[in-house]
Amino acid sequence: MTELRVSYTLDSTLETVDSAEQTASRIAAESGFDEDVVMQISMAVREAAVNAVLHGNAYDPDKKVKLDFERTGNDLVITIRDQGKGLDLAKIPDPLAPENLMKTSGRGIFLIRSFMDEVQIHPSQTGTEIKLVKHVHGPSGDVKEASQ
């Protein structure tokens, strides 16, 4: 897989959420993932961007969302950072618990974990960083080269 490193600094807006999703979809497709996996990656990035814009930066125009894509070897690694107060991991509910099943929110992190191979969440007082990894599967560990 061709190596790639690209970084974006984005405003805390709903447009950023759509933009992050579209960029993830394009890079995942160019990286050779099949259509279903491209959808999973783009949805995971969308959910992470929603968390960064809404819950992290709370739409603060002075706070930015940083979105990094790194394609190395057999992984696509996506990192999303916000400048919020830091996610409290203990407060993330289990959306599959019977008492939470009919709640109207709280499924974002669950979906991210469902769709990605590795998810690391690093909250701090200066913001939350979430790192998403998707491995390239296949007999040789390779994917088809993207057509430009």
Add this chain to the structure above:
Amino acid sequence: MSMKTSTRQVDGVTIVDCSGRITLGEGSVILRDTVRELLSKGQKKILLNLGEVTYIDSSGIGELVSAFTTVRNQGGELKLLNLTKKVHDLLQITKLYTVFDVRDEEAGAVKAFS
């Protein structure tokens, strides 16, 4: 493509044909407003046709749950029709597939309303 809805009546059931994306922002708001408007007019048998919905995020899933609960709390029924594979899979992994009454054939779905 943003979310669009159109409604039609079949044997006392309001079928809402949805298309596009049910996502945070406009898509979720349109679905919420559509359901609220139907309830305000006393139309409490609602069949959401999701056959042309191309994308749904966690906010959209939450909006479906909210619509289901809101309709039920007002003595009505809300069912889902024609799920795409993507939406079907999302409802499966969030364990909501068995919460909703999901149908894949319109005439049968209409008859299933009490």
